[in-house]
Structure formats: structure tokens, C-alpha cells
Amino acid sequence: MGESSRCVGCGYCCSTVICRIGSMIYGHYTNPCPAVVWNGERYVCSLYLGDPSRYERFLEIGNGCCFPLNRWREEVMKRS
Numbered sequence: 001m002g003e004s005s006r007c008v009g010c011g012y013c014c015s016t017v018i019c020r021i022g023s024m025i026y027g028h029y030t031n032p033c034p035a036v037v038w039n040g041e042r043y044v045c046s047l048y049l050g051d052p053s054r055y056e057r058f059l060e061i062g063n064g065c066c067f068p069l070n071r072w073r074e075e076v077m078k079r080s
Helices: 012-016 020-026 046-050 071-079
Strands: 036-038 043-045
Touching (some): 012 043, 012 071, 020 046
């Protein structure tokens, strides 16, 4: 797998595949994840915002974008 790029909060991950925590709370076939919200600047996980210490071990928020053809990320980068 290629090197990850800096996460820009484009929402691609949460909009296309629900994470383990999201699927336990909302169900396996819910896309986009109901926990992903727009904060005016970027997409963020409302579960994490509500209780960071509880979810930081399980969610890979900010670990970087590993989707090389992610056009959403490219569009966000153009606006930055």
C-alpha cells in the first residue's frame, strides 16, 4: 500500500465505508455514517467529538488518506 497523505477532513472515508464503531452503533449497512458531520471547515466524527478518550483508540481519524484516487480530497485541497 502506498504512503498516506495528510488527512484534510474531506469526509470520503466515513461517507463510503462505515467504521467498526459506527456499524456497532448504527448498523452495518448505513452509508454515509450518521456520525459524520460538517463543522464549517471539514468533516468530523461526532462520536469522537462527544467523547475523544473513549473513541480515539478505535477510530483512525487523522491517520491520513490512503486512497490514491480520492477526488474528494483533491477538491478540498483546492479550497485550502
